[in-house]
Amino acid sequence: MILLLYLSIVSTIFYVVQTHPSSDYSETKIITDTCKDNEFLLSTTTHSSLDCGISCGENAECRRFVFCSSKSTCTLYQHGTDCIISGDSTSCTCYRKNIGRNADDTTTCAVGFYGNNCQNVAQDCKDAYNKNIHSSFQIKDIPTYIKPTIAAEPVEVKCGFGNGGSTLLMHRKRYCSFINFNRSTTEYEQRFGNFDSNYWIGFNTLLDIMLGSPSTYRLQIMVFNTAWIPCSIYYEGFQIGNKSSGYSFGSSSTTPSPDHADCGDSMTGSLNLIGNPFSTYDDDYTGVNQCANRLGGGWWFEDSPQCSRSFLTGTVDGSTSDTFWLDNLDGELLNMVKFVLTK
Structure with missing residues (x-):
């Protein structure tokens, strides 16, 4: 059950908070390149970036996701910040997980960060x-x-x-x-x-x-x-x-x-x-x-x-x-x- 969704005024950060787990994300860049990132955890169909963020939050290995509204696609990644897309990216948005609180009381940090609050690097x-x-x-x-x-x-x-x-x-x-x-x-x-x-x-x-x-x-x-x-x-x-x-x-x-x-x-x-x-x-x-x-x-x-x-x-x-x-x-x-x- 979703208890709270906060979307910042400039649409760069949102928080998905569930009873357990919870995560917060920062919007990052979409980069167009013929050599795209093919190493993903999961690609599925969702209806919104919120749903995609929930999927990423429920996956302890997920640290980044891209949602493309024109295709209703949600792709989860294990690492990285920006999202590389080889085709049309006009409807796509990329987010990096800053910190994730997992159901087993572990913490997921962006790769390189560590500590209970991802405070160290x-x-x-x-x-x-x-x-x-x-x-x-x-x-x-x-x-x-x-x-x-x-x-x-x-x-x-x-x-x-x-x-x-x-x-x-x-x-x-x-x-x-x-x-x-x-x-x-x-x-x-x-x-x-x-x-x-x-x-x-x-x-x-x-x-x-x-x-x-x-x-x-x-x-x-x-x-x-x-x-x-x-x-x-x-x-x-x-x-x-x-x-x-x-x-x-x-x-x-x-x-x-x-x-x-x-x-x-x-x-x-x-x-x-x-x-x-x-x-x-x-x-x-x-x-x-x-x-x-x-x-x-x-x-x-x-x-x-x-x-x-x-x-x-x-x-x-x-x-x-x-x-x-x-x-x-x-x-x-x-x-x-x-x-x-x-x-």
Whole structure:
């Protein structure tokens, strides 16, 4: 029996309170992308967002739902904040469960938050792994809220719990909806894109993570060719400089991946990008070569010839400014790219 329904004036928060359980929700964004989120708990027919919220509240594993009034569909999800829809989304509304009080007296929090009132949040993905926040999930790569010790507010990142708590820094995927990576330095300081298609974590969050928990970090760059065969390389002692350095790239050494073919070293090999600032069209450090403007994306360009042997923020569509990794993949189109941070 429903005892109370409160819908805020700006329609961003509502509370569904039953004798037991009870939940409250915040309205989040609907994002249109050809690569939609296919991992859902349940999809059913309901008549209102209230009914859909009740279904989510009664399911202890539900942390997000989307209701589409034109189709009367209700879809429940186990994690995440925004809802990715590949078709018409004009009648759809997405909500995240902020806190759920379950019938067995347990509490459901947004992933990354914990405590009886969801008052605590993991510092980073490694901390979330150590706190076993991922234990109820079958999948290993999960959108997770973290709050680095020097950050003002929690932020959602994608944590990899299959390898001890890694953090996704960048994701590029051909065939997903286009997201422009030819952006200003200010834009690269912020997060943009979608975790599962084309995504950038933002320098601000990356530095909050690395400076908030000083450690020896490693960057894994994983590249998939058109046959979806992966190769990989690790940059040990990975560092990113501060804003005044132009977010310069640093690494102490490289190691091959034990799980994939060796990509070769297009960052510190025959051309060395260590110490190079990150060039964008509005902050291009490459002088007469104008690499960021010419290639159309941000990167740690130069030590030439003509800019770099790697460029992974291109268009991902086979055009002249497409992504490339010349060592071991010279001339190959790249279906997918991942940057993953571990410590």
